[in-house]
Amino acid sequence: MEPDTLRTAIEAGARWIGFVHFEKSPRHIPRQAGAALVEAARAIRKDIEIVVLLVNPEPEFAAEIAAEWGVDHIQLHGAETNDTLNAIRRLRPEGELWKALPVSTAEDLEAVKAFPAADRFLFDAKPPKDADRPGGWGHAFDWTILKDFATDRPWLLAGGLNPDNVADAVRISGARAVDVSSGVEREKGVKDAAKIKGFASARL
DSSP states (O other): OOHHHHHHHHHTTOSEEEEEOOTTSTTBOOHHHHHHHHHHHHHHOTTOEEEEEESSOOHHHHHHHHHHHTOSEEEEOSSOOHHHHHHHHHHOOSSOEEEEEEESSGGGGGGGGGOTTOSEEEEEEOOOTTOSSSSOSOOOOOGGGGTTOOOSSOEEEOSSOOTTTHHHHHHHHOOSOBOOSGGGEEETTEEOHHHHHHHHTOOO
């Protein structure tokens, strides 16, 4: 993420800033660059919360990189199990563990029951068949399936959100928090300051 778009997102009021550490992603942050980005984000706003996104990490690695980068929370975006979350929690008691879940039908939401160790969920659209990564495709799912969904933990809506549809997405789904990445890019992996501002100022 470029310094100007990082600043734009934080000054626009983002509660969380996420950094992807997954080599197949066009948004991949190399290990050696993560700590400096976290430091840069906190220099802009001290209370910004930083999330590192990992895919199927070994628990030891997840705890290690979270400490090395100095992030607040870990988002797990692969095929991790509840046992994986418990193992990470034992190694790193502080911060939240987020579990991203792929969704296309109401039945998919039942997966939250399999993750009592998760502090927060992220509902994202299922990736295309034969996809080489679990998210970041810019696809949306049917938001109406979330309207009457209830869980005892907070969740974020993700998948295909952009400045033009985020207000409708929140209204339809009842989401109290959203996650955006490709929807505020000018090209794959490159954020656009104007789109970030438009997303943040959408009339919700």
